[in-house]
Amino acid sequence: MRDGTGPLLDVGDLVVRYGQATALDGVSLRVDRGEMVALVGPNGAGKTTLLNTVCGLLPVAGGDCAVRGRVAQVPEGRQLFADMTVDDNLRLGAWTVRDRDPSRIYDLFPQLATMRRRQAGTLSGGEQQMVAVGRALMARPDLLAVDELSLGLAPMIVDSLAEHLRRLNEESGMAVLLVEQNARLALELCPRAYVLETGRIVASGPSGELSRSAAVQAAYLGGAITPSPSEGEGRGGGF
């Protein structure tokens, strides 16, 4: 498979297993060049498994997983090299490419420029997420796979990071595959989305349509009005 012949990411009937357990059971998903796509679903649905397979970390048991370009991942929980400097974290992101100069990341997140010599583990959650995004960008990916951008971060920081992703997508044409617990954020940011449940895609389409569907509202948006998917209150869609 060469660059430019078909979608950037083309997953068809993908099966991935951990030993006997089937984590992904016939998943099909497509991301075109320059597209932003959301992948939502409950814990344990297989979202992270899908991302790790796309990144080549897990073996494919069946079906296809074609990536026609470079992919880099912003993993759940940041997964920084905590005892190394911010600068080293960024430079290591460029392991697979030639250009290891992190200055464009500092242009993107000026806040990080002042902490380049600090150990990444001592940064705040939001700053660490910036390093994680920056480290992935160092590989100059065609597709940025983001696993739980918002987890554990204050809403203002999440908004700013989301805005950065939107701008990167607009300005450089980098595609984004966003895995999010916060379905509202994901559906707002990405024009198209997939819903993954227990290893299968159960719904897909334009985000607007999905967020209007009753099933998605009940399961992931906590009803149409409640601002976050909190337990109990909004669940039944009582509003």
Place this chain on the structure above:
Amino acid sequence: MQLLLQYLSSGIATGCTFALVATGFVAIYRVTRVVNFAQGAFAVIGGMAAYALLGRGLPHGAAELVAVGLAATAGLLVGLVAIGRRGSPPLASLIITLGIGIGSYAVLILIFGDQPVSYDGLPGSAAIGGVTMPLQFLLVVAVTAATFALLAAFFNRTYLGRALTACSSNPHAARLVGIDTTRMGLVSFALGGALGGLAGVLLTPLQPVSFNSDVGIAINGFAAAVFGGILRPVTALVGALVLGVAEALVAGYSKASYESGVALVLMLALMVWQASRRAPVEEAAA
């Protein structure tokens, strides 16, 4: 007083060789989380190979260098067997290195014979502060200091060194950015082999080495490495110097046969202390 200083200087010299062995343990453990029980064998290979090469007429310097290269190659081979299969658990790899360490006896006897070997180190001696010490002691200290400086530069300044540190810091993230952690593990095994071999070529003029000297060498090196939780080379260096001096003092003022007990007692005490100290921290983190 004179005697004390002499014990100190010889203790520091042997301590330096322990430090090199310890750093070999650390280099491999950091990247692979495998305690390499074949570490002592690398030193034996280094010492015996240098002896054999000197016997064939190779000049000093060249013989030692080739011997260190052979030990590095042995390290790489041990690494290939121990961690070459992707996803082998560290405990399985540890047992493999233990097996190779014992198996190396047969190979070493076949190649080098079963007699202890030794060769002359740097000839002559120097008087420093009223203490006469062999120049070989000074050579050992100088080479160890240079090696630590080089290692620090390698791990802190080079991209490959940073990648090795990254594998130690967060293996999952290392794989995510595209670093082949198995290949880095092999690099660390080769480095560990070279460090063990270097210890061997420096140690052999101080005390004869035979095929089964690896256990004593490895115990001392491991005890020193445990000082830094097998993760910190500089702490291991401090540990090794303390150990070397303690053993020289014990051997000097009581019986030489008590010498090797020092490392074992020290290691046991350290491990008990560290285990009792670490437990509550982990609970708090969880």
